[in-house]
Amino acid sequence: MSADIIVIGGGLLGSLIAWRLSRRGDRVRVYEQGQPGMPVSAAYTAAAMVAPFSERPLCGNRVFSYGCRSLDLWPQLLDDLQYDTGIRIPYNTMGSLLVAHPSDQAELTQFEAEMRRHGLLGADSARRLSDADIQTLEPDLAGHFSQGFWLPREAQIDNRQLLQVLRSAAIEAGADWFYDSPVHRHGDAWLLGDTSLSSDRVIDTRGTGARRSVPGLRGVRGETVWVECPEVRLQRPVRLLHPRYHLYLVPRGEGKYQLGATEIESEDRSPVSVRSAMEMLSALWAIAPQMAEARILSLETNLRPALPDHLPMIDTTGDTITVNGLFRHGYLLAPALLEKLAPQLGDGFMPDNMITDGRDAWMVC
Structure with a gap:
């Protein structure tokens, strides 16, 4: 009934x-x-x-x-x-990539230690990558990162x-x-x-x-930026480990990418701040310097519901x-x-x- x-x-x-x-x-x-x-x-x-x-x-x-x-x-x-x-519905099952710049190798070391502690190091969960591995998976990141991790089971919708x-x-x-x-x-x-x-x-x-x-229940502010850069071809989400923030860059098709990093304890829904925009765009450039010529499509904010x-x-x-x-x-x-x-x-x-x-x-x- x-x-x-x-x-x-x-x-x-x-x-x-x-x-x-x-x-x-x-x-x-x-x-x-x-x-x-x-x-x-x-x-x-x-x-x-x-x-x-x-x-x-x-x-x-x-x-x-x-x-x-x-x-x-x-x-x-x-x-x-x-x-x-x-x-x-497009469902990307190519996993995701975690990378860090040489000056931030401690972040990769910490990530590896956490995954080992949870018994998750391995080819099917968290595989350590060399610079050659990174070049094979994401050629447009070649030369920028010497180490990283591939998480092959992850997805994006x-x-x-x-x-x-x-x-x-x-x-x-x-x-x-x-x-x-x-x-x-x-x-x-x-x-x-x-x-x-x-x-x-x-x-x-x-x-x-x-x-x-x-x-x-409270709202936690998040901010993202959408850019267009057909010259850069990434196949899977890339996360940049950094002492201050963990940034993600997600391919959205047709040369478009969504970038995000901010997590602010605020219920403010106003537009993205200059400081946040500068930090996100600087980090974007740090992932792929070719993104310097990317065109900004939108800057967006929202509140995530958190207990x-x-x-x-x-x-x-x-x-x-x-x-x-x-x-x-x-x-x-x-x-x-x-x-x-x-x-x-x-x-x-x-x-x-x-x-x-x-x-x-x-x-x-």
Whole structure:
């Protein structure tokens, strides 16, 4: 028997949940505070890397394990989405590269020590590279870096196309999508303006929009820059280890790249600061001097939803399911969190071969 379900928030998790519920026949209503063509979710601004090995020195066991599980689940979810829509979302499975300049070799040494401590050094998880290896993997980095690591199991998604196709797939399956519709909670009631919303269940995926409802939730500012440089041809995400920041450069196709590094304890959504822009662009030049002639396409900011422990939360109390606190790990965590929700959301939410018994026994990479 189908259910009447409200999803609050049309970001990555909200869109995934709405698609999975509507395709099995539930009546789904999605309330999104953003406007068409003007996304506000952190999922839109993100680089969309599924990189648990790169993150391992910086994250706890749970985030790492969830990320490993997501590496297994993303291809299955994207296959289902292609079946529903006929559209294949680009999913880069060429791994990622970690490099450092000679003056920052201590960062590589520290990374190697962390990976060894976790038993993750090896050809299938973190492979040490020489300058010749780097030249083979990414010829345009040749001569700039003498050592690094290749993390062959990591991936990256075209998040902007994914979000658009997820929304279209959910609507095609019968979901109703309401833009410019900020929903808030008053006691046990969910309100759109002064109108009370009724349903069998509410799923709250508002991210930073839920600050008043989720104790300790805060926004952490992130900044990125998009550039175009057809002369540089990188095939996979590259991370530059540095004492002050860990920068990433992600190829986006057609000579476009997304660069990011900043993580600022601020809920300021104003444009990118001059200092941040100079630091990011200087680091871009440090990765590939050929990028000096790159053209700046956009500078973007957003807020990532973070809890004090930087871990995700799932609260299934009452008729409302709350999922939040994905921080800067949205694409790393989302499929694993969907799987964790499967027992609460019932049969048909996920393919049978993706459902676990609700325990964390599968969380081994």
